[in-house]
Amino acid sequence: MKFKTLLMMCAGTMSMATNGQTNQLRLTADNIDQIVAELTTDEKLHLLLGTGMPGEDNPHAMPAVGASDKLLPGSAGTTYPVERLGIPAIALADGPAGLRISPKRAGDDQTYYCTRFPSGTLLASTWDSAVVDSVGAAMGSEVLAYGCDVLLAPGTNIMRNPLCGRNFEYFSEDPVLAGKTAAAYIKGVQSNGVGTSLKHFACNNQETCRNTTDARVSERALREIYLQPFEIAVQEANPWTVMSSYNKLNGTHTAESAKLLTDILRGDWGYEGLVMSDWFGGKDAAAMVSAGNDLLEPGMRHQYARLEEALADGSLTMADVDRSVKRVLELVVRTPRFHGYKATNAPDLQRDAQIVREAATQGMVLLKNENKALPLNSKGKVALLGMGSYATVAGGTGSGGVNNAYEVSLAEGLANAGMTLEPGMREIYETALKAKPKKPDDLYWGAFLPEEILPETAFLQNAAADADAAIITFSRSSGEFADRAVSDFSLTATEDSLLRRVARAFEGKPVVVVLNVGAPIETASWCDVPGAILCAWQPGQEGGNAMADVLTGRVNPSGRLPMTFPMTLADVPSTPNFPMLEMTRKEMLEKFSGFAGATDTTALRRNIDYADYAEDIFVGYRHFDLAPQGVAYPFGYGLSYTEFEYGQPQAKIEGDKIKYNVQVKNVGSVAGREVVPVYASAPRGALTKPLRELKGYSKTGLLQPGESEMVEISFPIASLASYDPEAEKWVRDGGTYNFSSSPKVANVSVKID
Ligand code: BGC
Numbered sequence: 001m002k003f004k005t006l007l008m009m010c011a012g013t014m015s016m017a018t019n020g021q022t023n024q025l026r027l028t029a030d031n032i033d034q035i036v037a038e039l040t041t042d043e044k045l046h047l048l049l050g051t052g053m054p055g056e057d058n059p060h061a062m063p064a065v066g067a068s069d070k071l072l073p074g075s076a077g078t079t080y081p082v083e084r085l086g087i088p089a090i091a092l093a094d095g096p097a098g099l100r101i102s103p104k105r106a107g108d109d110q111t112y113y114c115t116r117f118p119s120g121t122l123l124a125s126t127w128d129s130a131v132v133d134s135v136g137a138a139m140g141s142e143v144l145a146y147g148c149d150v151l152l153a154p155g156t157n158i159m160r161n162p163l164c165g166r167n168f169e170y171f172s173e174d175p176v177l178a179g180k181t182a183a184a185y186i187k188g189v190q191s192n193g194v195g196t197s198l199k200h201f202a203c204n205n206q207e208t209c210r211n212t213t214d215a216r217v218s219e220r221a222l223r224e225i226y227l228q229p230f231e232i233a234v235q236e237a238n239p240w241t242v243m244s245s246y247n248k249l250n251g252t253h254t255a256e257s258a259k260l261l262t263d264i265l266r267g268d269w270g271y272e273g274l275v276m277s278d279w280f281g282g283k284d285a286a287a288m289v290s291a292g293n294d295l296l297e298p299g300m301r302h303q304y305a306r307l308e309e310a311l312a313d314g315s316l317t318m319a320d321v322d323r324s325v326k327r328v329l330e331l332v333v334r335t336p337r338f339h340g341y342k343a344t345n346a347p348d349l350q351r352d353a354q355i356v357r358e359a360a361t362q363g364m365v366l367l368k369n370e371n372k373a374l375p376l377n378s379k380g381k382v383a384l385l386g387m388g389s390y391a392t393v394a395g396g397t398g399s400g401g402v403n404n405a406y407e408v409s410l411a412e413g414l415a416n417a418g419m420t421l422e423p424g425m426r427e428i429y430e431t432a433l434k435a436k437p438k439k440p441d442d443l444y445w446g447a448f449l450p451e452e453i454l455p456e457t458a459f460l461q462n463a464a465a466d467a468d469a470a471i472i473t474f475s476r477s478s479g480e481f482a483d484r485a486v487s488d489f490s491l492t493a494t495e496d497s498l499l500r501r502v503a504r505a506f507e508g509k510p511v512v513v514v515l516n517v518g519a520p521i522e523t524a525s526w527c528d529v530p531g532a533i534l535c536a537w538q539p540g541q542e543g544g545n546a547m548a549d550v551l552t553g554r555v556n557p558s559g560r561l562p563m564t565f566p567m568t569l570a571d572v573p574s575t576p577n578f579p580m581l582e583m584t585r586k587e588m589l590e591k592f593s594g595f596a597g598a599t600d601t602t603a604l605r606r607n608i609d610y611a612d613y614a615e616d617i618f619v620g621y622r623h624f625d626l627a628p629q630g631v632a633y634p635f636g637y638g639l640s641y642t643e644f645e646y647g648q649p650q651a652k653i654e655g656d657k658i659k660y661n662v663q664v665k666n667v668g669s670v671a672g673r674e675v676v677p678v679y680a681s682a683p684r685g686a687l688t689k690p691l692r693e694l695k696g697y698s699k700t701g702l703l704q705p706g707e708s709e710m711v712e713i714s715f716p717i718a719s720l721a722s723y724d725p726e727a728e729k730w731v732r733d734g735g736t737y738n739f740s741s742s743p744k745v746a747n748v749s750v751k752i753d
Contacts (some may be wrong), residue, residue, distance in 0.1 A: 001186040026086030029333040035085055036329070044325045045307045046080040048289055051089060052298030067299070068092075070495045072148055073112075074102030075277065076399065077297045078234075079328060090149040090335045092197070092297070094399040096120055096169045097540065099142045099151060102313050103403040112345065113405035114142050115352040115541060120155065120181075120516055122363035122537035124171035124562035125638075127675040128699045129184035131362050134190020138355045142196045147343030149335035150195035150241060156182040156229040157204050158246075159519065159563045160619060161578040163484040165207040168396040168518025168538055172562035173620030173635065175225055176262045176694045176719075179232025181562075186237035193336055195240030198233050200278055201265070202226050202254060204245035206611060207483045208382035208579040210586070212597025213282065214248040214610040220687075221279025221616045223250075223723035225732075234271050241274045241329060244293050248610075255282030255746050261292035274327040277409070285665065286310030290317075294324035332589050337626060349405070350616050353542050359556040360539035360546035361671075366532070366639040367565075369522070373531030376419070377468055377552025377642060383422035383463035385410055385502060386495075387449040388475025390429045392547070396518050396539045397444060397479030404541045410514065412471055417552050422467040446591075448477055460505040471551070472499055473532070475516040477538075482588035486580050489569050490522045503529045514547060524567040524632040535561075553641060558673035559701070560638035573615035573623040579607050587728065622690035624739045628687050636677055636694075636742070642668030642705070646745045653750065660696070660739055660748070661712045661747035674700045676711045677742055680720055683735030687722045692740060695719055 027035050039047070051067035067089065068075045069265045075093035091573050094100040098112040100222070117123075117139060123132050143151045155169045156178045164170075173178035173180040203226050217226060233239065240267065244255040254260055255277045265271045276295040282288040285296055286301035310316035332338050366374070376382065384390070392409040397400060411421060436450040455463075474495055478484050492497070495710070503511050515521065515535040527533060534557070536547045549555040564571050571582075581588060598609040606612075615623060621635035645661030660678045679692035696715040703709060719730035732752075740747045 007367055010428070016306065020746055027329060027338075029331065032326055032329045035087070036326055038085060039082065039312070039325065040461070043082050044321050047082070047087075047325050047328050048075040048294065048296060048307065048321065049080065049299030050078050050295065050297040052077050064419045068446040071494055072101060072146065073105050074403070075148060076100075076152060077299070079295065079332065087329065087332060088137055088337050089095070090332055090337050091391065092150045092152055092338065094147045094152045096153040096155050096400050098394045098404070099146060100399065101148070101401050103405075110345065111405070112244065114127060114146070114347070114402050115139070115349055115356060116394050116402040116404035116407070117356050118363060118540040119168040119400075119538040120171050121496040121518055121562065121742050122360060122539055122559070123185065125365055125537065125559040126359065126365035126676075126699075127177070127560050127697050128362055129151050129180060129380045131359050132181055132306045133188040134186035134355055135359050136185040136189050138188075138191040138352045140192035140194050140481040140535055140705075141188035142193045142347040142352065143189065144336055144341070145344050145347035147337070147341070147345075148194065149337050150331075151189055152197045152199065152243065153189075154185045154196065155199050156233060157200060157202070158226055158229065158619060158676060160205040160613075161572055162489060162520040162566070162569065163167060163485045163486070163578060163580070164205055164519070165478045165516070166396070167456060167481055168540050169400040173228070173564065174562070175228035176232065176696070177562055178229035180236070181232035182229060182638045184234035186233060186239045188477055190237070190240065193341050195331065197204045197243045198230060200241035200245035201230055201242050202245060202260065202317075203249050203428045204247050206579060207481055207607050208581065208592045209597040211246045212248070212609065213401060214251060216250055217613040218616050219725040220612055220723045221260040221619075224285055224617050225619050227243045229414055231269055234265070236406065239273060241276055242271065243276050243278055244281060244424065246278050251298070253282050253588075255285040256291050265292050265711040266292065273582055274331045275526060286316040289324055290320050292324075300587050311381045338394070342557065347637040352614070355373040357549070360543060361549045361561040363537060364546070364550050365535040365559040365561055365637070366550075366557040367637070368527060368530070369631055369639055373512060374534070376512070378418050378467040378518045378549050378552040379519070379552075381420040381422060381424045381466065383467040383470045384414065384415060385425055385429070385455070385470060385498060386473035386475070387429060387433065388473035389514070390469060391447070391449055392543050393475045393477045393516050394541050394543050396441075396477060399480060400527045402443060403481070407541045408544035409447035410471070410532065410544045410547050413548035414551070416545055417546070417554070419552070422469050422622045424466070425455065425463050428453065428459065429567060431464065439482070443518075448474050448585075452492060453497065454494050454498055454501070457501060457505065460501055464505040464509065465507070469510040469512065470502050471514060472502055473513045473514040473516050475520070476518060476521060478518060478638060481593040482518070482585050483581065483687050485584070485588070486582045488570065489520075491526060497524060499526055499722055501629040506716065512551065514551075520563060520565045522568065522632075523565055527632065535559075544598050553670070556641045556670055556677065557638065558640060560636050560675045561633055562635070563622050564631050564635045565626070565633035567629060571627065571629055571631070573618055577607055577612045578608055620692070625691040636675075638675070640672045640674070642666055642670045644668075644672075644674045644744070646741070649741065649745055649748045651739045651750050654714070656717055657716045658695075658739070658750065661710055662745060663708055663710050664700050664703070664743065665708040666705055669705050671702050671704045673702055676713065678701070678715070681738040681740065683737065684722060684734030685734055685735070687724060687731070689722060718736055720752070
């Protein structure tokens with residue numbers, strides 16, 4: 001037996017012997033220090049690791065479904081139980097679009113389906129914290145009902161490039177919109193007395209070689225762009241846990257970065273919760289714990305050995321171990337499981353489906369509506385084309401997926417709304433889809449639709465003679481482990497021909513394109529062809545009904561883009577420093593996922609093993625505002641079926657805040673909602689500033705024709721500061737600040753000393 005192990009066993013026995021009374025000692029919220037003193041070293045090290053250790057020490061293995069599966073089948077991980085001290089294991093499960101657990105259990109007839117809510121991109125497009133909060137609250141109620149303690153969500157990494165495979169799970173290219181959306185989500189989930197895990201902290205902006213790639217980011221861009229969403233979410237919503245990311249940041253794994261996990265997160269932002277690793281993330285377990293990564297998931301044997309070794313050689317202190325153990329226990333005592341809650345396994349799936357539908361309608365973005373092509377007459381007949389019309393993509397894949405009971409396609413949604421579907425097209429697509437049924441594994445690894453087809457011109461002409469309008473859906477799906485291929489950004493040749501042929505056949509009748517995507521695609525080359533374009537995103541399991549609500553005008557669209565739709569990928573400032581791969585997803589998974597990064601001895605591959613964030617703070621509209629070529633659809637863009645008029649805005653200093661208000665009036669003929677953003681433009685100072693930066697936003701209630709609302713938005717004066725890397729602090733120049741909302745609204749200036 002190894003000396004160390006022997007020592008530890010002795011330590012354990014001694015502590016039991018010297019504390020005869022400990023048999024009675026049980027964990028409570030008030031005796032955590034006492035419990036820490038009572039734990040053996042072995043128990044402490046186990047508490048820093050999840051219980052999902054794979055049988056063999058294989059870093060590539062998926063989480064072992066041992067302990068996690070016993071506690072909550074299909075959950076991603078658990079913490080370690082110490083029964084003698086009344087410390088239960090708690091369950092951690094994904095993810096951003098709703099709880100991801102196994103829908104079936106061996107020897108059990110009951111089903112355990114969860115609701116698939118709209119993807120993150122759609123939630124951010126609502127620009128409505130109340131809607132996001134309501135989605136979070138519904139998700140959290142399922143987390144509680146199924147006996148889960150912490151939901152591994154939301155993800156609020158910045159959308160740096162349209163091709164990041166996980167953009168659908170994230171919120172925005174703008175840190176304020178991303179941060180506030182995350183905060184609303186967390187508040188909603190946690191209102192149920194269950195926890196969240198704000199992830200992936202930080203700069204996990206590409207999936208290619210995500211476990212090893214190094215994000216090389218300037219201190220200013222880091223603070224202002226990439227950390228700010230996390231800072232806002234931590235300060236406004238206090239998530240129970242934060243999840244460190246896989247990647248390195250300026251040479252150090254984020255899970256091993258004391259600067260990130262301790263100095264900034266805890267020191268600067270005052271965070272007191274727990275930090276867990278992403279699954280199999282980080283490299284050196286001891287360095288992780290020293291840095292403040294309290295819990296290592298899913299927990300591997302070699303990590304235990306490494307912690308033991310580092311304790312013995314003094315490179316890891318018992319004080320650091322105790323500090324992290326304490327945070328694990330502080331998390332445990334907050335959970336439903338600790339309080340003896342028994343899973344009801346009876347979430348209100350019907351109510352939650354309704355919440356999906358309502359939220360989804362609030363985040364869809366109307367990009368074009370020439371000659372009032374939309375809304376369609378709900379009693380009309382429509383020719384429906386595109387695979388995604390009949391097999392609508394409800395959400396992305398990987399841990400961002402959900403095992404939901406059903407999904408409503410656009411075809412079903414339109415039929416439910418009372419529309420008649422032109423039978424010729426319907427048959428063509430249904431036949432093609434039947435030939436390629438989804439496999440259960442597709443949900444995790446990537447459920448892709450069959451290749452798009454091109455119905456013959458004669459069929460299209462028949463459909464055009466029969467139907468009042470045509471709708472074509474273009475769908476995209478992606479997920480963790482791989483970024484989108486370059487070609488995924490553009491329409492395929494078949495999709496492009498389909499659109500042009502349909503437009504010719506349907507001349508004089510409305511042709512509508514529905515984008516069923518998780519992130520931007522190219523639109524500039526074809527957007528003049530259809531009469532209307534609705535970006536419906538990946539709208540969750542009630543997607544088809546929600547799409548029909550907007551297409552038929554039951555709900556007036558009020559979503560606004562949370563990121564820019566560029567004209568081309570080449571226009572995107574991060575593109576020269578992004579992988580930009582052209583291969584199939586399968587090839588990407590084989591070559592670039594997992595731990596397949598460079599070793600210390602191989603030459604580092606640019607954009608694969610490292611990425612220079614050379615665009616610095618000029619991400620998204622901060623860049624495009626200064627770019628001469630323009631964009632397809634700008635950040636914040638979105639049309640409505642009605643029109644709004646604005647009064648004269650006012651902005652003034654009130655205490656440590658700026659208060660902005662403006663009157664908004666619905667001057668059109670149908671009820672609708674309007675988003676009001678406020679951007680600040682700073683006076684010229686020592687640091688270069690973007691032309692404008694979003695500081696706050698609000699959305700009106702449903703305004704009837706002729707109705708007005710005074711919209712008020714306030715934000716801290718301190719949020720006008722920029723990070724000065726030389727001074728190593730946030731600085732704000734005195735002078736005249738200009739506040740703008742949209743081209744329809746006058747600007748207003750305030751002098752701030
Ligand atoms: C993902 C996380 C997820 C975890 C647990 C990882 O692969 O990056 O977002 O929460 O798995 O499933």
